[in-house]
Amino acid sequence: MDNFIVSARKYRPVTFDSVVGQAHITSTLKNAIHNNQLAQAFLFCGPRGVGKTTCARILAKTINCEHIRENVEACGTCDSCKSFQNGNSFSIHELDAASNNSVDDIRSLIEQVRIPPQTGKYKIYIIDEVHMLSQAAFNAFLKTLEEPPSYAIFILATTEKHKILPTILSRCQIFDFNRIKVEDMALHLASIAQKESITYEADGLHIIAQKADGGLRDALSMFDQIVSFSNKNISYQSVIDNLNILDYDYYFQLLERIAAEDAAQTLLIFDKVLNNGFDGGHFISGLATHIRNLLVAKEPATLKLLEVSDNIKRKYLEQSQALSSGLLLSALNIANQCEINYKNSKNQRLQVELALLKMCHVSAAIVLSKQGSFVPSASTEVKKKLPEQSIARPESVISAPVAVKPATTAVPSTPVGREAEPVAAATPAKAVEVPVAAAPKKGWGKVSSSIDIPNLNTIFEEKKAEESEENDLVQGNAYSEVTLNAFLSKWNAFADGLKKTTRVTLYTIMTSSTPRLQGTMIEVDVENAVQMDELKVGKIDILNYLRVQLNNFSIDLQGVQVELTKVRKPYTSQEKYQAMLSKNPALESLRKAFNLGLS
Template sequence: MDNFIVSARKYRPVTFDSVVGQLHITNTLKNAIHNNQLAQAFLFCGPRGVGKTTCARILAKTINCEHISENTEACGECDSCKSFQNGASFSIHELDAASNNSVDDIRSLIEQVRIPPQTGKYKIYIIDEVHMLSQAAFNAFLKTLEEPPAYAIFILATTEKHKILPTILSRCQIFDFNRIKVEDMANHLANIATKENVTFEADGLHVIAQKADGGLRDALSMFDQIVSFSNRNLTYQAVIDNLNILDYDYYFKLMQAIAQEEAAEALLIFNNVLNKGFDGGHFIAGLSNHIRNLLVTKEPRTLKLLDVSENIKKKYYEQSAELSSGLLLSALNIANQCEISYRSSKNQRLQIELALLKMCHLSSAIKLGLNGVSATQVDVKKKLPESVKPAPAAAPKTILSTPAPSVKNEASAPLKSAIPSPVKAPEPEKKSFSSGKGWGSFKPSVAVPSLATVFEEKSVDEEEESDLVQGNEFREITFNSFISKWNTLAEKLKAENRITLYTIMTANEPRLNGNIIEVDVENMVQSDQLKEGKIDILNYLRVELKNFALDLTTHQLEQTVIRKAYTSQEKYQVMVEKNPALETLRKTFNLGLS
């Protein structure tokens, strides 16, 4: 049996063009070689598994290649390329700074630099994990790095650039490697699977790429593991089972249950997730990300922000079309607050279940607000006095204000019936409100309006109705109605034994600045307490005041520190401020302070 070689080594890039996802690095290096503008020292920095050491080796091999191709790639056939590929090159040296980090190791390296290359034009030193060098080793390396021999080139690689001395950084050309994109990584895994005769599903490769978090080496390690687990049949289900990943289907089913207000189904889904061994914090973080993806899918231009496969994008698009933006925004706010309070809670499961129950009642809250508005419209219409209602008999006379004298009465009847009545054009419910005014400001018209006025009012009313249907209600609120609901809520909180929140709400009178509620607090503790109860406060006020654009902010009051008088001089100054005659008495008798 042949020895197995892991994919990270077997498919390690050997040319600049085969490097994945670092086009800005490889093009710069190729141009530098082509124009013979090589720096004396390079620093490759970036996260793990993105190709730093690989690019360093490709650069070293290409620099000493005897027959560089027109595409600025190493030929792979000359003696220098073959010796490097066999690990027997005398001109290219690799040093692991993690295990050779003392000043003696660097001094030994400096002694080797003095010897010219035996073969090739340059002598190249690749120092990996250079941030592990000690302070003395860095100082010993400074002079050689600044003024090396003409034939010496240093290539340093590190994952933690901030640990390297600024004097080292200033002597190097710095190349920052990016995390590899999910799409590029998935395509690379698909090419390897095709070469290895492994059947695969694109969704499974996308999950591996997302789990790797930008590191291709991690992705290849997971790829080998799952190929062995699934017996060379890499499916989406095999990936999520082996990597212990929460399936997308859990979140799609959960959002469907939330939209349909099925609280029991939502709790059962969460219980199933816990039984599978997943952590609650991981679940709520995934739910927040899922709702964020649904909001992103609302706009076709932002679909490219989703790092998922095409099949999953289609599912996101279908579900986002069924859910309103108001519901998603409120659910995301609840999930975010739950994620914040989850870490400090003693009963963490209850925190998530409470958040799910709140989400399941969001649709009812929005419908309740809309039904409240429509009911108000009907009530206003019923309360209209008969005297202000337009007379239907006057409508034909208004339209035909200048009839022709030759027209007979017999001919006028069909003519009147042929002309549509403008009174019936707008819907009765929409005519209960005037455009651009507050809710309930009914302005009936005794005279029948013209057709242009009717259609203009109708279009404005339709815009108002569409805003209501979408949940984007921005009702003007008076301060008296707001403070009444605010005090009612405070009393309810007091009855529920939430004394701390009740005290904060009643200590200082809040201010209403448009749709923003500003509350004064005395310290950060009160501010944190109010932020924890923010969701409950807004859910109540938005429904009661029928304005879902309300938001709440806190303002910390400045505390004035009063310093107490301790010394005799300070006490005397306080007394003089109260009675200036004391100073006159002291000067008259030339008195002093003991």
Template sequence: MENFIVSARKYRPVTFDSVVGQQHITGTLKNAIHNNQLAQAFLFCGPRGVGKTTCARILAKTINCENISDISEACGVCDSCKSFQNGNSFSIHELDAASNNSVDDIRNLIDQVRIPPQVGKFKIYIIDEVHMLSQQAFNAFLKTLEEPPAYAIFILATTEKHKILPTILSRCQIFDFNRIRVEDMANHLASIATRESIQYDKDGLHIIAQKADGGLRDALSMFDQIVSFSNKQVTYQAVIDNLNILDYDYFFKLTDAILIENPADTLLILNDILNNGFDGSHFISGLASHFRNLLVAKEPSTLKLLEVSESIKAKYLDQARKSSTGLLLSALNIANQCEINYKTSKNQRLQVELALLKICHLSSAIKLSQIGTLQAPNTVEGLKKKLPNVAPATETAVVDAKPSLPVVDKNIAITPITVPPATPVVEQTKSPEVSNLPPKVKKGGWGASKSSMPSLPDLNSIFESKTEEEDSNEPSLVKGTEEEVVTYEKFIQFWKTLATDIKKQNKINLYTLMTAVPPKLVGNQIEVDVENMVQMDVLNMAKVDLLNFLRPALHNFSLDLRGIVMEHDVVRKPYTSQEKYQAMVQKNPLLETLRKELNLGLS
């Protein structure tokens, strides 16, 4: 049996043109070789599996090639190319910085750099995972990297550019490798499958490319795994089964059930997904991505953002036509909120099911909100429909249903009046220059004829009915009734009741503050004694809740609450000899006389 070679090694690019998805890098390197403008140090950085080390090897081989082609590619047949391909080149050295990251390793490298190349023009050092070098190793490498011999070239490769010292970065030409596009990766997998006589589906290769997340090496590893699993039949279903990926069909079925408002089917589809071993967080994340793709598919200009195969793209286009933009935006918002709350929830499945039920009834909710806006008789839109037609240039007064807001017209002086709560009336007081006739509005407004004037009784009936509805739902204090005088006995009764409720809520700090010292009632001002600023902060945080309870209970909305820090007489014990003597003198003044007569001092 021949030794099996994985596709990532077997089909590793050997020329610049065979590198996948990094044309901006390979084109620059080929031009540098063609124009003989090679830097002394290169830094290749980017995600894993995108071709950094591969491009470094191709560059090293091409630089030392004895017969470089017109398109700046290595010939592959000269002695230098053959020795490199066989792994015994004396001019090209590879160093793994992950395992050779000490100062001694770098010093050995510097000693080798001093020796000129025996074969070829240049001596090339490829240092992989260079970010693993210690800071001392970097510092030892600085001088050689800045001023190497004319025959030495360093090619550094790393996945974590931010870990490299700025002094190293400033001495290198930096090349940033991109994640490989899904389309380029799928085409490369298709070419390998054709060479190996493997049957494949384009949709299956697209799934592999998406799962690889921009890394071609990961895609080739998954491709080999699926080839073994499916016995050289890389179908869409084989990829889904082997890689444990949520199928597009699940989300398309689920969205169809949502569009027809069938909550039973949505819950059954979710149950099927969970029974197949998929996690709820992966499902809700995939559902949010599906809604995002539907939004993208609704606009032809953004269709290129879908990184899927043509057959799947056609399904997205068909379902996007059936879905409204408002529904998709609301569903995307609900799915995003569910994904945020999923990890902290104790019942995670319920979170997902609740989100699905909300999404399933979105269409009905949108329709009800539209019908409610059209049929609401007392809204602003409803009042506009009941008012007579007025020319667009007319400046009319906007009348609010609440009696506390006066009606103001820009052309008429209006004096606000106090309106009794039971029968709100809107009156207009006349300025000295205005007659008893209805006011005339300039520039196409109401005229003096009765036919063009609004029907005041109808308008007043609308306001009266609106005000009566609001008054029936509001407490009597809001309508302007007189506030009751609060007695201390009644106040302290409700205060104790409130403190008991707070104790039941386990707010012990606030309960202790309320019951330690009885509060004072000075007029409408409640004064609570606090011992320090910590208790003052506790009281201020609970102030709104306390007043929201006490004001309606005592029928007085002028009540206010404030804390007063108590003053404490601090008695300091005598510590020094002087302080102890002064304390003794205060108790017995004759002690000072005795000291003076005997001419004594304090030690």
């Protein structure tokens, strides 16, 4: 019985052309040999299993080959090539820096460099895992690397270039090896399977290549393992069973259930995955990748980004056409957020199940958003049947009586939070018709019920000029004469009603100084911009009350900012903020940037 040789050794490349997935490296090295432009030191960098040490050995053998072929490959038959293949070459030396990383090891190497080669033109030193050398060893090696003998060539290999001293890097030609593509790796595994008379499925080889994560040596190790497991019959099922990989079918079925909004079957599929021994974090990560692949399959230009076999690619194409981009993007965002929170969650299963339930309701949310932002409720159905005048207006706008008839007592509206008090209204010469217009809502977001929900993102935005205050003011045709005593009486009555509310600032404005009546224009003194803004907010309520009570619908109000004769200590939140703002105007920019309010 012959001794078994693992595929990673048996099929290790021996020529530049047989190196997989590193054409940019091999072509450069072949041209350098052909043009006799060899550097004194090479540095091969890249992840594990991509061919760094293999390329270093091929380069060393080819440099010293006595009969280089026309395609710049070693002949393999000369004495130099044979001695290298047998491992007894006196001109090519390999050093493992992981176990020979001291200053003494480097000093020994420097002593050997002084001796010219006995056979061949060059004396070549391959130092693997060079980043493992100590700081002192690097410094000892530095001078020799900078000015080596003309016959000495150093080939360094490492997986961690950032650990190498910059002074070493500057003296080397640096070659960065790429991760080997899945397609190239799958083709290489297929060629080995054909040489070994192994039956295989292309889907199974693609899974091995994906699991290897760009390293051919890892792929060959898994390949040998699955050959033994499947008795030389590599199938898709045998690969996912042996490597403990989640089947694509789980994810395809899951997306079908999510699109159908079938939450029960979605949770059952996840439960089946857990019962098969898979981790929830691994599942949600794979689901995010699956959704990403579906988005990639949406466009023909990005289809090449799918590193899967043709059969699986066809499935992605079919499912991507059946699902909307909005659903996929929302589901991908939910899966990504779940993956971020998964490790910190105490109930990890619930975290994944909650994410799946959210995905199941994405389709309904998309349909709802397309139909409109308002969902009719029982209260809104009743409002549709009532006449427009009977619909209650928001509390912030005081309702006016629809008609004021002669010789009758009208019950005027009251400020917010004030209990209704019977007030005898003046008897006009004729009935006053006061149409009630629906007040436009300002600064409010979308609603999905009869209750308005404020949009906090726009609560501090400036009101547009076209939103006229006249739309909120009661209108009429009565213009009775207004005496100062009657005006002050109604003014103080309205102010007294504010005591029972939270509008303390407006009460302070109305009572701190006596208002002036100039014809039908009321002038009110305010001390700062905060009070001016508060007066503008309460202006509509004040005028709606006074116009009805005084039976004059031409009454208007304006604030006049005056300079303080004495400094009064601020006691409300608005006044404190205004005092702080006068000292540091940058506070306003900070408040707007973080959408902060005043409590």
